[in-house]
Amino acid sequence: xxxxxxxxxxxxxxxxxxxxxxxxxxxxxxxxxxxxxxxxxxxxxxxxxxxxxxxxxxxxxxxxxxxxxxxxxxxxxxxxxxxxxxxxxxxxxxx
Numbered sequence: 001x002x003x004x005x006x007x008x009x010x011x012x013x014x015x016x017x018x019x020x021x022x023x024x025x026x027x028x029x030x031x032x033x034x035x036x037x038x039x040x041x042x043x044x045x046x047x048x049x050x051x052x053x054x055x056x057x058x059x060x061x062x063x064x065x066x067x068x069x070x071x072x073x074x075x076x077x078x079x080x081x082x083x084x085x086x087x088x089x090x091x092x093x094x095x
Contacts, residue, residue, distance in 0.1 A: 003081045007091060009068050012078050019084055020044040023067035026058045037070050039088055 006012045024040040040059050077091045
């Protein structure tokens, strides 16, 4: 599987938009109970869900400006594969 890491904002936006994705942020508690932002990407479903979610997953759509600012604040990059899989990785030494 071919993977590469995207750091530039334009490259990340282009990759996500090409797959009909939107930026989102989840608000999740850390081990001390403080709420922190966890980046997420929301992709269009190919078919309707078969059941209604039973609880709010905490994911909220947000602007690209807010999402990219949080990506930079957390010093993250987006590692993507040719299978449209992705993960957030530390940017350490990639700039």
